[in-house]
Amino acid sequence: GAVVSQHPSRVICKSGTSVKIECRSLDFQATTMFWYRQFPKKSLMLMATSNEGSKATYEQGVEKDKFLINHASLTLSTLTVTSAHPEDSSFYICSASVKTGSGSEQYFGPGTRLTVT
Amino acid sequence: GESVGLHLPTLSVQEGDNSIINCAYSNSASDYFIWYKQESGKGPQFIIDIRSNMDKRQGQRVTVLLNKTVKHLSLQIAATQPGDSAVYFCAENRRNYGQNFVFGPGTRLSVLP
Numbered sequence: 001g002a003v004v005s006q007h008p009s010r011v012i013c014k015s016g017t018s019v020k021i022e023c024r025s026l027d028f029q030a031t032t033m034f035w036y037r038q039f040p041k042k043s044l045m046l047m048a049t050s051n052e053g054s055k056a057t058y059e060q061g062v063e064k065d066k067f068l069i070n071h072a073s074l075t076l077s078t079l080t081v082t083s084a085h086p087e088d089s090s091f092y093i094c095s096a097s098v099k100t101g102s103g104s105e106q107y108f109g110p111g112t113r114l115t116v117t
Numbered sequence: 118g119e120s121v122g123l124h125l126p127t128l129s130v131q132e133g134d135n136s137i138i139n140c141a142y143s144n145s146a147s148d149y150f151i152w153y154k155q156e157s158g159k160g161p162q163f164i165i166d167i168r169s170n171m172d173k174r175q176g177q178r179v180t181v182l183l184n185k186t187v188k189h190l191s192l193q194i195a196a197t198q199p200g201d202s203a204v205y206f207c208a209e210n211r212r213n214y215g216q217n218f219v220f221g222p223g224t225r226l227s228v229l230p
Contacts, residue, residue, distance in 0.1 A: 006160075034217065041125050043206060044161070044220045093160050106218060108153075108160040 002028050004096045006109035013084055014117055020080045021112045023094030029074035030096035034106070035067075038091040050077045084116040125204060127225045136194040140207035140221045145188060147209035151218065152181060152192045154203045161206060164192070194226075202228045 003026040013019050023033055032051050036044040048069050050056040056069035068080040077096075081088055093111040130136045142150065148169040153161035167174045167181045167190075174181050180193040190207050204225050208218040 004160075043222045046217060046219075049217060091158075095160075105163075106151075108162070110160045111158070113158070 002096070002098065002105070002107040004094065004107045004109040006092075006094055006112050008112060009110060010113045010115075012115045012117060015085055016083055018080055018082045019084055019114060020078055021092055021094075021114075023077045023079070023096070023109050025075045025096040025107070028096070028098055030077075031074070031099055032097040033071060033077040034095045034097065035069060035077070035079050036093045036095065038093060038111075040091075044093060047079075081114065084114070086116045089114055089116045125223050125225045127227060129227045129229055130197050131229050132199060133196055136192075136197045136201070136226060138192045138194075138205050138224045138226065140190040140192075140224075142188050142190060142207065142209045142221070143219070144209065144211060145185075146211045147219075149210040150181070150183065150190055151208045151210075152179075152190075153206045153208060153220075154201075155206065155223075156203045164205075197226075197228050199228050199230070202226055 005024045005026055007022045011019055034049055035047045037047050038044050046059050047062045047067060048056045048058045050069050050071040052071045052074050058064045066082055071077040091111050091113050093108060095106045095108045097106045151166040152164040154164050155161045165176045165179050165181050167183050172183050178195045182191045194201055204223045206223045207221040210218045
């Protein structure tokens with residue numbers, strides 16, 4: 001089956017620093033990748049949609065200058081949390097989408113837990 | 118029932134019993150639905166999907182029912198096992214609205230021994 005990996009799985013950083021999270025589709029090429037944020041005991045909230053070679057589309061309320069997304073290839077998207085603050089601490093999950101004949105299928109990565117101290 | 122912004126609804130069932138998890142979706146234009154299972158500290162795992170031209174789909178030990186009239190989706194798990202303990206999310210997708218899925222608030226399933 002389709003596998004999506006994320007790296008790192010956990011990261012702790014100090015306030016003011018930047019953190020990069022990678023999302024890779026390991027055995028398929030993804031037409032689109034999505035970045036989600038999940039707070040404890042809450043549902044997934046879409047942050048942005050990323051298409052290879054073009055600018056990401058951010059959801060309302062998500063600061064594009066703070067959450068930089070780069071989608072350099074059909075198998076890699078990165079999310080950089082710039083000047084991180086404690087309130088950015090969260091579980092970040094990516095997914096990769098593949099179009100099928102009747103729609104699309106979406107495969108999720110294992111998530112990255114970010115803790116900002 | 119479902120609620121946004123509050124604690125996750127919890128369903129507790131005895132091992133071996135059947136579980137029914139419900140979800141109300143928001144948009145009548147949604148035409149594709151997926152149930153995901155999320156274990157603690159992990160990403161969501163696909164369980165089963167259904168398109169709007171169907172009202173029932175069965176998998177291994179799981180059945181999804183779709184009632185478009187009242188915009189309601191349910192996931193039935195037969196002979197619930199301890200490994201089924203997780204948070205379950207429904208997700209809806211609208212045709213020609215991109216590939217984005219909108220997730221429901223989730224339900225925590227606890228399997229009692």
